[in-house]
Amino acid sequence: MAYIDGFLVPVPLANKDAYLDMAKLGLPLFKEFGATRMVECWGDDVPEGKITDFRRAVQAKPEETVVFSWIEWPSKAVRDAGQKKMMTDERMKAFTGMPFDGQRMVYGGFAPFADPAGGAAGYVDGAVIAVPAAHKAAYRERALAMADLFRKHGATCVVDAWGDDVPDGKVTDFQRAVKAEGDEAIVFSWIEWPSKAARDAGWEKMMGEPLMQSGDPALFDGKRMIYGAFAPILDA
Numbered sequence: 102m103a104y105i106d107g108f109l110v111p112v113p114l115a116n117k118d119a120y121l122d123m124a125k126l127g128l129p130l131f132k133e134f135g136a137t138r139m140v141e142c143w144g145d146d147v148p149e150g151k152i153t154d155f156r157r158a159v160q161a162k163p164e165e166t167v168v169f170s171w172i173e174w175p176s177k178a179v180r181d182a183g184q185k186k187m188m189t190d191e192r193m194k195a196f197t198g199m200p201f202d203g204q205r206m207v208y209g210g211f212a213p214f215a216d217p218a219g220g221a222a223g224y225v226d227g228a229v230i231a232v233p234a235a236h237k238a239a240y241r242e243r244a245l246a247m248a249d250l251f252r253k254h255g256a257t258c259v260v261d262a263w264g265d266d267v268p269d270g271k272v273t274d275f276q277r278a279v280k281a282e283g284d285e286a287i288v289f290s291w292i293e294w295p296s297k298a299a300r301d302a303g304w305e306k307m308m309g310e311p312l313m314q315s316g317d318p319a320l321f322d323g324k325r326m327i328y329g330a331f332a333p334i335l336d337a
Contacts, residue, residue: 119200134183142331158278211262219258222293
């Protein structure tokens, strides 16, 4: 089963090119050590929330946007081995002077409910959700059913990944991002679309689906879910 490393990164708007250059520098290393895909998505439509949102998750400043990013691995074992090799590789010394504040980056490892089948995304919806651990089976069933509907209405890939290795951070982390409570796990989720226009049309159709109106409000607290739309700047 595939494994996902998920990231939320606060990046100054002026550093977009520098951030992309850094990602391109890291791409060959991740691929060499087993990663199958790396995607970096620049914040495009990232709304403010009343309780939580992507900007608060990384304590973004007015001149910053949020990058929604993930790395796909064929398995957790390959990911763990790859990360271990990278940390001792001399080429990692090239990563100095990061174009963002790494202390505010949010990251973690996730196990998807189904293997991702994406590639060359034109536009991405991203979300992070706190789900009670006891509701994992029910959430998985609904997530897979919703994925079928999203694909029916134009999405090319839908992934919901259950938190597996989600560390606490000193400044930011996924738990704080969604104000997770003691018994809640973190779900890292995204939807890939061919384009922003396809995404807008797809969501309009989704609003008419009965399943969208029949969710169990006790499954998770939607008020604490964070979500936004992102434009891919690297997908390889």
